[in-house]
Amino acid sequence: MAALAGPRGERLLAWGLLLPCLAVVCAFAFWPIVYSVVLSLHRIVLSLPGLGAPFVGLENYARLLSEPGARHSAGITLAFVGASTLLEVSLGTLMALALDKSFRGRGLVRAAVLVPWAIPTVVASQMWRFILNDRYGLMNWLVFGGDVGSYQAWLASPGWALGAVILADVWKTSAFAALIVLAGLQTIPRDLYEAAALDGAGPWQRFRHLTLPLVLPALAVALVFRTMDAFRVFDLVYVMTQGGPANATNVLQFYGYKKMFAEGFMGYGSAVSVLVFVMVLAVSLIYLKLVGRRLLRGETA
Amino acid sequence: MKRRAWPWALAAGAICALSLAPFAWLVLTSFKSAGQVTAIPPVLWPGGGLELYRSALSRFGLMHFVLNSLLVAGGTTVISLTLGTGAAYALARLDLPGRPWLMGALLLVSMFPQISLAGPIWRMLQSAGLLNTHLGLIIPYVTLTLPLAVWILTSYFSELPRELEEAALLDGCGRLGALVRVVLPLAGPGMFTAAILVFIYAWNEFFFALLIMTRRSVQTLPVGIALFQGQYTMPWGEIAAASTVATVPLVLLVFLFQRRIVSGLSAGAIKG
Secondary structure, X not given: OHHHHOHHHHHHHHHHHHHHHHHHHHHHHHHHHHHHHHHHOEXXXXXXXXXXXXEOOOHHHHHHHHOHHHHHHXXXXXXXXXXXXXXXXXXXXXXXXXXXXXXXXXXXXHHHHHHHHHOOHHHHHHHHHXXXXXXXXXXXXXXXXXXXXXXXXXXXXXXXXXXXXXXXXXXXXXXXXXXXXXHHHOOOOHHHHHHHHHOOOOHHHXXXXXXXXXXXXXHHHHHHHHHHHHHOOOHHHHHHOOOOOOOXXXXXXXXXXXXXXXXOEXXXXXXXXXXXXXXXXXXXXXXXXXXXXXXXXXXXX | OOOOHHHHHHHHHHHHHHHHHHHHHHHHHHOOOHHHHOOOOOOOOOOOOOHHHHHHHHHHOHHHHHHHHHHHHHHHHHHHHXXXXXXXXXXXXXXXXXXXXXXXXXXXXXXXXXXXXXXXXXXXXXXXXXXXXXXXXXXXXXXXXXXXXXXXXXXXXXXXXXXXXXXXXXXXXXXXXHHHHHHHHHOHHHHHHHHHHHHHHHHHOOHHHHHHOOOHHHOOHHHHHHHOXXXXXXXXXXXXXXXXXXXHHXXXXXHHHHXXXXXXXXXXXXXO
16 A cells, blocks of 8 residues: 555645645634634724724723623523523433333434424524414413413513523424433443343432443533533524513623624624633533543544 | 333323424414414414415515525535545545544534634625625535534544455555545445535524625525514514425435434534
8 A cells, every 4th residue: 555655645645635624624713713812902893994903902801801791691691501501411311211212113203303403593493482472472372371461471571581592492402412312322232231120220220320320421422512502502592582681681692793793893792702712612622521532542443 | 121111102202292393383383374373362273375485485585595595505515525525534544643633623613603703704705705695605604514524424434444445556546546436436325414414504504694694685594584574563474484494304304314314413423
């Protein structure tokens, strides 16, 4: 083999095949991140081009720390991430346990579970907005029946709106968590269960001492994956609530989007975007650490 | 285990119902008449036929959005798969120093929040005159789907038997020849899996589409559906019809290729 291509020729070909992909990723993913950091150190107001783009150091970050709106958004983001991730992973685990059993029509059930994952988020958002409508939504009818007087404006009440967005997210993405956990469940050898059953372990004991420890790595991966995705929530908020009512659902990614593109504060909005990036990066690094060993093993395999 | 199968079957039934019912309600709504859409108590049996679909087509230009979505999602799939296949082959088979770092860097890209790329990408596209063009939207989509494509294809290429290529190499094919003549024909299923996932991503994406496509004539389906606006009331019926049109292809993909999608997702998420 080496005699035909030569190790140098082979390496050259490898880089040649890799280059287009790396060029795209560097130009449109890594460079924009650097550029965002640069923008965040300048004062840029799109509606006032006469201002130019003076360098202001860390001013935008100082403002980010002191601005109540930004702190509120950070709090909302953490509440959304915490609640939706925990719900999704626990529901996903239950779903995975059910899907792991063999029964007739299992393929169809799995496909049905994938439907919410495949639906465009915008469609899911409009769907929930319709179901949660204050006058003719299905939810009000299911909860209150004909008692129109007690109908709730779910999306317009600060107490319910975040819950509604979380509900929509849980509906849409629990299946994804379930798939990851399911993949973990299926690596557990079946004869372990039989051996445990022969030793007199009941179903709960089998779950607690056999399934749970073995599926824990997959669970961790599902948790981290969902956390990262939850930090990036945008579509649901844009369509369902526009960040309202009274900023009750104004998550950071939406806050930054509005600052940058609706209000034109490119510099300050970039500071917000860098903050979101750092939060997601922290979670991604945890993830890479979790799968890191597999990555290295892939090299030798 | 057989004796105790029914509680799990029941649970599976409940999971199906909860997964499908909300969307089924939207599909049902799309076949109602305009008056039935907002009726209380809700009308269970629709009586509008295709009325709302006709209205979505004529009053909201649904076809336009569908065409834009097809163009952008199709273009993204072709470009992302082309670039991804080369990269994945190099990563799976050829001698590359720092391979785990490259794979890790790609994985990192798939986790970047859209907002952190938005400002710079918008400015780059603006100065290149690519705002409100299909290519302008395809560029960020290819960037964000490449990691997924490369991960799926790399894990697929690594599983192909090396002997086949070695035979081709001994026959004097050369590496590139072996890739094109031996590996690619065998890689069909892996490429198909990657293509499905990339297509779904591009078909569904909203953030960049909203940002880059401000002109109605070039907007994709998600943007169209998010911005559907009636003069006085929300056109829920037309939204339901357009949503059904946007989702039916995906539901079909899911039911036809459930196994592939699951294996592709887990290649991207956990297998490495």
